Amino acid sequence: MNWSSAVFEYEFEFDTTIKLSSISFQRLGGYRTYIDNVSVSMRELMYLDSGKLIVDRPFEDAELWIAEYNLDGSLKNSTNYSINKGETKEYDIPSGEKSKALLWNESQVPLCGELRIN
Incomplete structure (x- = not known):
């Protein structure tokens, strides 16, 4: 396996030390690659506080989309920042019936899950 192109996408909720490891075997032997003493931090990028939607220090330039929907689910209005x-x-x-906020990077890849406002 080519580790330079490997992508690990996992979500964990824990407060402990973890060890990630992998063992690879080749015809004349093998090798072990591991990551030890990983520090994992988790923080909210978007949240509601005192009647406001807060976007808190995204890790890269971002676009915030706020979408408002009618009760039947059709899009009523959207704004972006x-x-x-x-x-x-x-x-x-927004004071509409249903609203949600989405935070994406400039390539329109989500930076976090959507936030349903009401």
Whole structure:
């Protein structure tokens, strides 16, 4: 396996030390690759606080999309805002029937899960 191109995408909720390891065998032997003493931090990038939508220090430049929906699920309105890496911004919460916020990078890849507002 080519480890330079390997991608690990896992979500964990824990507060402990973990060990990730892999053993590879070749015709004349093998080798072991491991990561030890990994520090994992988790923080919210988007949350609701005191009637405001807070976007808190994204890891890269981002686009915030706020979508408002009618009760039948059809899109009523959408607005987007640009947020620079490391900025914290707050936005008014839409008063519509249903709303959600999405935080994406410039390539429209989600930076976190959607936030359902109401």
